Amino acid sequence: MELATLKAFQAVAESGSFSKAGEILFLTQPAVSKRIASLEDGLDLKLFDRIGKHISLTEAGRTLLPEAQKILSQVDESKRLLANLSNxxxxxxxxxxxxxxxxxxxxxxxxxxxxxxxxxxxxxxxxxxxxxxxxxxxxxxxxx
Incomplete structure (x- = not known):
């Protein structure tokens, strides 16, 4: 699991849209879709149910979302703490x-x-x- 794919997953889950996630991440919608597909393939689990333009989290997606949020938050906090050490x-x-x-x-x-x-x-x-x-x-x- 790469941080970029977790960021894409979080953005799609929180915005409810691959296109909106792309805008948030400054990526194209196909790039976001590719990251989500890569994450789903790597986990061998479906994270989103897609019905037309509507998407919703699967049970696996609902389980992963808080963990992804924690990981991304911890990475940001670690960077901040290490930057503080070096002034x-x-x-x-x-x-x-x-x-x-x-x-x-x-x-x-x-x-x-x-x-x-x-x-x-x-x-x-x-x-x-x-x-x-x-x-x-x-x-x-x-x-x-």
Whole structure:
């Protein structure tokens, strides 16, 4: 089991949609589907019932979800604790911006930031402000 597949599983389970999970993870819907298929194959269990566009967790999915949430939370907490030991800033920072700002104003700023904070996993996404606000509200972005 890889962390990326657990993140995809959690996103699909919590959003109720492969497409919405893709938006949250900044992946295409087929990429999310592939990760879920890989997880199901590896476990030899079906995690979701798919009826048309509606999906729901199977018993195996309902059993796995709280465990996946714990694992992902523990990984994030471990990264934070280890970063604190070294007095270095670390972890992940998810930010969104418009194309214009991202292409013309941010490159020098982000280059400086990544130079001074190499342990920060920076994820930059381009999107409109309404979508960015929704993702901030649900905790998927830290800055927009």
């Amino acid at each position: 270095r800033v670390g972890g992940s920072l998810h930010i969104a911006t418009s194309h214009h700002i991202g292409l013309h104003r941010l490159p020098a700023i982000l280059q400086n930031f990544t130079h001074h904070h190499p342990d920060v996993d920076l994820e930059l996404s381009f999107m409109d402000s309404e979508k960015a606000l929704r993702l901030i509200e649900i905790g998927k972005l830290e800055l927009a």
